[in-house]
Amino acid sequence: MKAKRLTVVSNRLAIVVDKGGEGQWQVRPGSGGLVTALGPVLRDRGGQWIGWLGSNLREMLDQDTLNGLLEQGSRETGYSLKPVELSQEEIQKYYFGFSNEILWPLFHDLPSRCNFDPSYWRVYDQVNAKFAEVVAANTSEEEDYAWIHDYQLILVADHLKKMGVERRTGFFLHIPFPPLDGFIRLPWRFQILRALLQYDLVGFQTVRDRRNFMDCVRTLIPESRFVGHGHVLRCLTPERDILIGTFPISIDFKQFAEFASTKEVQDEAWIIHANLPDRQLILGVDRLDYTKGIPLRLQAFANALERYPDLRRKTSLIQVVVPSREEVPEYEALKSEIERLVGEINGRFTEVGWTPIHYIYRSLNRIELMAYYRTCEIALITPLKDGMNLVAKEFCACSIENNGVLILSDFAGAAAQLHHGALMVNPFDIEGMADVIHRACTMTVAERQRRMEKLRRSIQRYDIFRWVNAFLQAAVNQDLEEFPQAELFVPKPTPTEI
Incomplete structure (x- = not known):
């Protein structure tokens, strides 16, 4: 069954809403590496982006004003924007806490910098459930392929399954995946690993990262095994089969x-x-x-x-x-x-x-x-x-x-x-x-x-479009060109936020 729409899910939306020099609220494009990579992919193809706006705008703006800014952002980006609202506590414990005080240093081989606060895990799980609810409300099994990105949202597919919502999902990890001796320091290692195995396809940047992941699965979930060769392998578990691939991300070279x-x-x-x-x-x-x-x-x-x-x-x-x-x-x-x-x-x-x-x-x-x-x-x-x-x-x-x-x-x-x-x-x-x-x-x-x-x-x-096509071919046997495309507007490139 062919997907008709690509839905990207990431921690941040592809826009930034803030006050300009004259105190007026304004919308500007995001400058992160993911926006740089996927902006040209979604633009004018009927795609949509789900994410957090990056600040607690609900406390500062009425709903009509916020909707107007999101509509403006959708016109300027060329794709629909669906926000996920987070409380201040959620921002602190999910984003600054679990994501950046635990997963970020641990996955970069710096476990001594980790703060394994148990409250961080509870809120991380809670926020991933919120993202899953927004995905469920804005996608359908027949129309959409949901492509979830990075370490902040590892649990989304697991929560969709717990909700009884069937979606075709893929996950791409933009940061390294740690070796076994680092990963096992994580108190929630089994939950994280089993959540990753709820996706239909899990993608990594390098063969090294995929090998580290496979070592962790073999050790911690010994009833699993891997078959195949090349840049996409199959992981067989007692519950389901999952594709595991390497897809080095790139840029729009041209x-x-x-x-x-x-x-x-x-x-x-x-x-x-x-x-x-x-x-x-x-x-x-x-x-x-x-x-x-x-x-x-x-x-x-x-x-x-x-x-x-x-x-x-x-x-x-x-x-x-x-x-x-x-x-x-x-x-x-x-x-x-x-x-x-x-x-x-x-x-x-x-x-x-x-x-x-x-x-x-x-x-x-x-x-x-x-x-x-x-x-x-x-x-x-x-x-x-x-x-x-x-x-x-x-x-x-x-x-x-x-x-x-x-x-x-x-x-x-x-x-x-x-x-x-x-x-x-x-x-x-x-x-x-x-x-x-x-x-x-x-x-x-x-x-x-x-x-x-x-x-x-x-x-x-090996540019950005080859990266996207490689992932989509592995995920749904489709190239980018097979998604709906209107007359393209090609903007100036946005360099990566370093």
Whole structure:
């Protein structure tokens, strides 16, 4: 039975509602990686998006005003928006609590940062039930395929089944899945694992993540077994069969490459060049998070300046940190550590007319970020662990002169695809990173072009639409083109929220 409509379910809706400069409520598109990836997929295809609006607007707006803003958002995005309302306690314990104080650090191999508060689990379960109710109310078994996304919503399919609601469902995990010795630390490991097995298809970013999941299932649910080969396997349990696949997420390569060539981006890139002349620019762009490895990266850059004096005055690092969870003490401490390191390194190495690190702590708009992608010759992307890291792919897509160098962590999901063209580093190896920074800065033009051409070909071939088609083919034996499509409006791409 063919699905006629694709319903995406994620923690956040694809829009942001807030007050503009004149105090008027306004709607703007979301800037998260999922919106970047799936916006072009749902647009003008009759699709819909279910998610939380990101704030408790019900207390500030009447229903008519909220409905009007949602209608405006639907017109601008090109697909229907269905909100899930959360209370303040639910936001704190489901989102900040279970999702970001338990699952996020645990799935990134940092169990010492977990806070296994039992009340978090109860509210996480409660909120997933809320999402399941909204899915049930806005979809049908005959029409819809419900594609649920990421670690905040693992229990949705389980709650649909408990409600007696039959839906075709798929789940995609955007972050890594931990190895067995990490996962078993989770007090609710059986509930999480069995909930994942209630989906018809579970997708992971990499073969490593799928292997970790399979190890957990074999150990904790020993009556299960796996059959098949390739990027989609079948998991056989006593109750049902489930498909388990690897689907590395990507970007809309064509849109990024074309927008990077526009005059407005070129003009902004020229200003950056003019302000930082006669030097190679290294770019780091990250959301404020302890998984991104920013302090170690700064130490590696300092080590490179110390051990390779030829880099001084000829190289600058532009480190952009996008604010995130500033109200959490751990993140505020990380911000302070980054700022201390930047000040210490600049104080040590700065000379007249040259500052080694240019630190930016704010979000960049679309044109600014594209301009930095265009201007900087080297991207330094060194997470301690990442599900994929779309920034690496965006940088390559925007390197339209094929003159960029990508330095990439071994522990980014993107490494599985990009390791042939990137310079790979272990983010815990400060001197090793420093050596690779020097190698990138002294690389010949011919080698840069050869490597970047290889990277761009791969990303262009395995773009966002191939990712969607691979998942939908495995899920419902359909390509994207088989869903209803109206005349397409193609907007400017929205870069990933780092």
